[in-house]
Amino acid sequence: MTEPPQTEEGWFVLHDFRDVDWDAWRDAPERDREHAIAEGVEYLEDHEAVVDADEGTSAVFSVVGDKADLLILHLRPTLDHLSTAERRFEHTALGEYTEQATSYVSVTEVSGYVSDAYFSEDEEEVDEGLKQYIEGKIKPDLPDDEYVCFYPMDKRRGEEVNWYDLPFDERADLMAGHGETARKWGGKVDQIISSSLGLDDFEWGVTLFAGDATDIKDIVYELRFDDATSKYGEFGSFFIGRRFPPADLGAYLRGETVPAGDDDGHHHGEGEGHHEGESDHHGDGGDEEDEAADEDDIRGELEDLDIYAGQPHGEDVYATVLYSEADPEAITEEVDGLRGNFEHYDTHVKTAVYEGTYTDRVAVVSIWDTGSAAETAAGFLSDLPGVVERAGEESGFGTMGMFYTVKPDHQEDFVEKFDTVGDLLSDMDGHFETDLMVNVADENDMFIASQWRSKEDAMGFFRSDAFRDTVQWGRDVLADRPRHVFLA
Secondary structure (H helix, E strand, O other): OOOOOOEEEEEEEEEEEEEEOHHHHHHOOHHHHHHHHHHHHHHHHHHHOOOOOOOOEEEEEEEEOOOOOEEEEEEEOOHHHHHHHHHHHHOOOHHHHEEEEEEEEEEEEEEOOOOOHHHOOOHHHOOHHHHHHHHHHHOOOOOOOOEEEEEEEEEOEOOOOEHHHOOHHHHHHHHHHHHHHHHOOOOOEEEEEEEOOOOOOOOEEEEEEEOOHHHHHHHHHHHOOOHHHHOOEEEOOOEEEEEOOHHHHHHHHOOOOOOOOOOOOOOOOOOOOOOOOOOOOOOOOOOHHHHHHHHHHHHHHHHHOOOOOOOOOOOOOEEEEEEEOOOHHHHHHHHHHHHHHHOOOOOEEEEEEEEEOOOOOEEEEEEEOOHHHHHHHHHHHOOOOOEEEEOOOOOOOEEEEEEEEEOHHHHHHHHHHHHHHHHHHHOOOOEEEEEEEEEOOEEEEEEEEEEEOOHHHHHHHHOOHHHHHHHHHHHHHEOOOOEEEEEO
């Protein structure tokens, strides 16, 4: 028996290739598509953030050609993690519009071809740099904004040549020459080599990453002439694609170029629907980037004024508000059902019903960690009975929502104070209407819905002495800091 090299394994790898059912996608109602996109984005973002495991990495790629549409790549500590990730995708709304075109299961590996000393018991013989190199091979980081190529391969076991009949030293020499050729592409092409012996149809999976797709073609071409490949290499199908951020999923499904807004061939981590401070809820298409930038300006201006602006614990939140003239009890019952569904998602912060103090309207407020999730929730909430408007549709700037939790002993004091502030607001330029709305389930949770013609008009109030006096007074009566959410 010839001597097998020792191996050490790291993370298990799943290449999950997906076909999109484009006919079903085109025929689906817009609301269903938006829901599927929101759940797809949430799934992909959660897995890129590795919320399901202590370590690992994930990414999504668009695939060119007819073999698949998408590649979702996961590296995790165990096979069970991969199994869970695969099944969780099937349970998303997006999963209903896809089928698994193919998949590949493997595990990252280094072998004695790299260094016999690494596998010896004498750790003093092993250079620290070698340890770090091997650690990077078995627990790799996925390169950002890169083209990807995946293919499975075998070592030939034919009648004329058989890799596994060669002595170890000869195999090691061949692999050293192979590695020397590959190293010429250092800085241009990165690779992850994973073993699939006993796990899938071929013996290894090779995943190449490059900023220029022609570099992938060139390295594969040159290695074809290497003895380890020309004599002993057998290959399966090749897949080529491009990484894009999860936030660009909607753009991908609309047939737009992804990464979105990528003029120079590299994405910058900004996808549509996820700009910092974004809260575009007009529902008319609009210029999302301009509105997101405008909202960033608002947050910055408020910060300059030492005013808290929508980041309760350091994170951004996004919200949508709808008004209804239906009976509060009927609305509350409907919202309770929707809230049960919303709470399945980690991005959900809060959904509540508020009753007006000075109007007969009911406000339904839904707060989320991401703008796209808030927008998707708005689609479902817009079907509630008696909905008369969405915030912002009647006014230029829209609703500026301010949320307060009041200490129970000061609830009446707070309402009285609002009467004074309300009188001041009614005389200000650009002010349409402000109402103090109270959570039907908790009278100490209040939402001030203030509608303005423009950002400058709204900011005029925040710059006023009257507002500063109110803030100072509120320090004694509020249970926590107010949350301001802009609903433009």
